[in-house]
Amino acid sequence: MEKQLVDKIDEAAGTRGRSEFVRLAVIAALEGRNRLALIRSTRGSISSVGHDWDEDPARWVRSQRRGDDRRIG
Numbered sequence: 001m002e003k004q005l006v007d008k009i010d011e012a013a014g015t016r017g018r019s020e021f022v023r024l025a026v027i028a029a030l031e032g033r034n035r036l037a038l039i040r041s042t043r044g045s046i047s048s049v050g051h052d053w054d055e056d057p058a059r060w061v062r063s064q065r066r067g068d069d070r071r072i073g
Contacts (some may be wrong), residue, residue: 006018
């Protein structure tokens with residue numbers, strides 16, 4: 001890695017925290033890639049027409065909120 005990058009990592013990670021910082025960054029990056037792959041895999045799985053909300057999405061959302069007994073207000 002470039003020295004500038006290592007210096008920034010050290011600044012962010014603190015004393016003797018570089019390895020853990022890098023470990024957590026790698027985990028976050030891998031989870032992000034996996035999440036994006038999952039999102040992309042759902043593309044086209046829902047029809048673009050024929051929904052209850054097609055005519056007036058805001059009205060549909062309001063009706064869903066009012067129909068939820070767990071919601072307050």
